[in-house]
Amino acid sequence: MTFVVTDNCIKCKYTDCVEVCPVDCFYEGPNFLVIHPDECIDCALCEPECPAVAIYSEDEIPAGMENFIELNAELADIWPNITEKKDPLPGAEEWDGKTGKIADLER
Ligand code: SF4
Numbered sequence: 448m449t450f451v452v453t454d455n456c457i458k459c460k461y462t463d464c465v466e467v468c469p470v471d472c473f474y475e476g477p478n479f480l481v482i483h484p485d486e487c488i489d490c491a492l493c494e495p496e497c498p499a500v501a502i503y504s505e506d507e508i509p510a511g512m513e514n515f516i517e518l519n520a521e522l523a524d525i526w527p528n529i530t531e532k533k534d535p536l537p538g539a540e541e542w543d544g545k546t547g548k549i550a551d552l553e554r
């Protein structure tokens with residue numbers, strides 16, 4: 448079991464999540480973070496920390512976001528590790544809550 452970062456992280460990237468992860472399994476792209484499924488220990492600490500409510504347990508992913516399970520696995524193998532909180536992206540508050548941000552994902 449793993450936790451998964453989903454659509455609402457895109458273009459927000461608040462990064463509160465990385466500070467609580469005991470195994471440092473977050474990986475960072477230009478406008479999105481992902482969780483490495485082989486490293487996540489399923490502790491659930493990150494889920495309530497995300498201001499954008501973008502993190503879900505693999506078995507509680509909202510309908511239509513199942514593709515993020517594979518996307519997290521794919522990108523976690525490519526992107527660099529992130530362990531310290533940084534400022535959110537400019538415009539994060541305006542983008543928070545918008546849907547279909549996957550179209551704006553930068554790799
Ligand atoms: Fe890290 Fe725990 Fe969140 Fe997995 S569930 S990403 S181990 S904080």
Ligand code: F3S
Pocket residue numbers: 452455456457459460461462463464465479480496497498499500501502
């Ligand atoms: Fe993204 Fe939420 Fe972390 S917006 S960077 S999953 S705190």
